[in-house]
Amino acid sequence: MSRIREINSERILESSCIEFAEKGYSATKIIDIAKKAGLPKPNIYYYFQSKENLYRCVLESIIEPLLEASAPFDQYEDPAIALGEYIRTKIRISKEHPHASKVFASEIMHGAPHLTKDISDKLMSQTKHMTTRIDQWVSDGKMEPIDAQHLLFTIWASTQTYADFDWQIGQVTGKKTLDNHDYQTATELITRLVLKGCGLNLVEIK
Amino acid sequence: MSRIREINSERILESSCIEFAEKGYSATKIIDIAKKAGLPKPNIYYYFQSKENLYRCVLESIIEPLLEASAPFDQYEDPAIALGEYIRTKIRISKEHPHASKVFASEIMHGAPHLTKDISDKLMSQTKHMTTRIDQWVSDGKMEPIDAQHLLFTIWASTQTYADFDWQIGQVTGKKTLDNHDYQTATELITRLVLKGCGLNLVEIK
DNA sequence: GTCTATAAGGTGATAGAC
DNA sequence: GTCTATCACCTTATAGAC
Numbered sequence: 001m002s003r004i005r006e007i008n009s010e011r012i013l014e015s016s017c018i019e020f021a022e023k024g025y026s027a028t029k030i031i032d033i034a035k036k037a038g039l040p041k042p043n044i045y046y047y048f049q050s051k052e053n054l055y056r057c058v059l060e061s062i063i064e065p066l067l068e069a070s071a072p073f074d075q076y077e078d079p080a081i082a083l084g085e086y087i088r089t090k091i092r093i094s095k096e097h098p099h100a101s102k103v104f105a106s107e108i109m110h111g112a113p114h115l116t117k118d119i120s121d122k123l124m125s126q127t128k129h130m131t132t133r134i135d136q137w138v139s140d141g142k143m144e145p146i147d148a149q150h151l152l153f154t155i156w157a158s159t160q161t162y163a164d165f166d167w168q169i170g171q172v173t174g175k176k177t178l179d180n181h182d183y184q185t186a187t188e189l190i191t192r193l194v195l196k197g198c199g200l201n202l203v204e205i206k
Numbered sequence: 207m208s209r210i211r212e213i214n215s216e217r218i219l220e221s222s223c224i225e226f227a228e229k230g231y232s233a234t235k236i237i238d239i240a241k242k243a244g245l246p247k248p249n250i251y252y253y254f255q256s257k258e259n260l261y262r263c264v265l266e267s268i269i270e271p272l273l274e275a276s277a278p279f280d281q282y283e284d285p286a287i288a289l290g291e292y293i294r295t296k297i298r299i300s301k302e303h304p305h306a307s308k309v310f311a312s313e314i315m316h317g318a319p320h321l322t323k324d325i326s327d328k329l330m331s332q333t334k335h336m337t338t339r340i341d342q343w344v345s346d347g348k349m350e351p352i353d354a355q356h357l358l359f360t361i362w363a364s365t366q367t368y369a370d371f372d373w374q375i376g377q378v379t380g381k382k383t384l385d386n387h388d389y390q391t392a393t394e395l396i397t398r399l400v401l402k403g404c405g406l407n408l409v410e411i412k
Numbered sequence: 413g414t415c416t417a418t419a420a421g422g423t424g425a426t427a428g429a430c
Numbered sequence: 431g432t433c434t435a436t437c438a439c440c441t442t443a444t445a446g447a448c
Contacts, residue, residue: 004413024316026232030442040415045443102315109308109315110230111373120377127378149378150395156374157367158360165363167317171326172333172355189356193403197395210431236424246433251425 009047011037016044017058021099024106025055025114056114059107062100063119065093073130079137080200083155084191090159091187095178101163127152144199151194158190215253217243222250223264227305230312231261231320262320265313268306269325271299276332285343286406289361290397296365297393301384307369333358350405357400364396 015036019028030051034041048054072085094101107114127149134148162169162178170176178186195202221242225234236257240247254260278291300307313320333355340354368375368384376382384392401408 002413022316024230024232024312026230027316029440041442042415042444043413046413051442105371106230106312106315108371108374109312110228110233124377147391147395150392152378153367153371153375153392154360154364154396154399157363157371161359161363165311165314165359168314168362169359171330172358185353186356186359189353189403190360193360193399196402197399208431235422247424248426248433249431252432257424 005047008037008039008043012039012044012047012054013057013061016054017061017099017103020055020058021102021106052114055103056116058100058103059114060119062093062097062104063122065097066104067122067126069093070126070130073133078203079134079143079198080195080203082133083194083198083200084203087155087159087191087194088187090155091162091183091190094160094163095183098163098166101160102166105160105164146198151198155190155194158193159186162186211253214243214245214249218245218250218253218260219263219267222260223267223305223309226261226264227308227312258320261309262322264306264309265320266325268299268303268310269328271303272310273328273332275299276336279336279339284409285340285349285404286401286409288339289400289404289406290409293361293365293397293400294393296361297368297389297396300365300367300369301389304369304372307366308372311366311370352404357404361396361400364399365392368392 012033016028016033019033019036028051030044031041033054034044037044044054048057069086069089072082072089076082076085112120130152131148134143134146134151137143138145138148162183166178169178173182175182192202218239222234222239225239225242234257236250237247239260240250243250250260254263275292275295278288278295282288282291318326336358337354340349340352340357343349344351344354368389372384375384379388381388398408
């Protein structure tokens with residue numbers, strides 16, 4: 001791939017990610033993506049063939065981070081550390097990929113019409129793996145009995161909300177964008193609720 | 207208002223609520239709303255003037271339940287009961303108004319472009335009221351110190367997720383729709399996390 | 413590889429008959 | 431009050447010059 005092709009593709013992906021996140025798939029106009037990327041409209045089609053294909057590329061860009069996020073479940077034997085690290089990672093994804101997170105959330109909210117079965121399967125299998133691990137910790141007496149699926153729903157929701165509903169969060173906090181300290185506060189609060197809720201002691205990880 | 211007008215308006219509101227929730231504002235076609243309501247397209251305009259006006263009516267239908275949800279903060283002096291009842295009410299809204307909840311969530315996610323300042327102000331003032339109440343409980347020593355704003359973010363996210371991300375929840379649980387028992391499980395889990403996270407004891411309410 | 417000009421298709425909205 | 435037929439506009443997508 002030529003240098004210029006690489007640069008332009010990257011610019012288009014970034015611009016479209018922001019547009020799709022802010023407006024949603026249908027309300028996003030190719031011309032706006034082109035303007036934001038500083039390129040003429042036909043070039044968008046030259047590089048990505050169609051609006052839907054471009055959208056899918058944006059959507060899939062968040063999948064890898066999401067799949068990697070569950071690594072702590074395998075790395076640590078202690079549920080307090082594993083859950084804490086998982087929450088920390090999920091908050092980091094909301095912070096570092098706010099637009100792609102929002103595109104993913106919007107996709108899910110509307111019934112995942114563009115998500116391929118391949119990706120959907122990978123996410124499901126990851127979820128299954130995490131719930132199995134939690135159930136194991138429970139039967140090993142390492143944490144209090146809890147519904148693993150619903151625990152994950154709460155962790156997902158409370159961490160993703162910092163990307164998905166940033167407008168609301170900005171309104172309430174009075175800040176246009178959250179700083180590192182805010183994300184730290186969020187991470188600590190969610191971790192505290194989850195760990196204490198599972199009968200686990202808070203663990204210090206720098 | 208004539209009887210037929212009342213019936214038709216109601217049918218249109220219900221149909222459009224579902225359509226807007228499933229597709230989002232831009233992807234929703236008036237013709238589909240008309241078909242779902244069993245009426246010809248021009249009648250939608252006859253009753254609601256424009257697509258945007260119809261959307262706003264749907265959007266505002268969820269505001270009243272949301273504003274009423276915070277009543278427990280005023281009704282109860284005990285934070286454990288107030289928070290527990292608030293969570294129970296928020297889950298009930300997700301269960302009883304799943305489509306309107308989703309429309310509201312989608313609106314917020316895209317920066318609330320259609321929300322009037324009037325409504326936005328009411329929601330903000332309600333939020334301010336709730337955080338003040340929590341801060342008071344903390345300084346009264348009734349609960350452990352906690353960031354009230356972020357606590358609300360987690361409660362909102364974890365309760366709304368049952369409406370907003372119902373597709374994902376259906377995938378994971380393997381159920382098309384959740385039954386009363388599932389909502390019960392969700393309510394208890396979220397309540398347990400929040401109360402124990404705030405150093406409060408679980409309270410039994412009938 | 414890049415971009416102007418245009419084709420093709422679809423949607424919100426309404427005029428006007430009933 | 432209701433509905434058929436149509437307008438006006440906008441957006442995706444591409445042909446073809448450079």
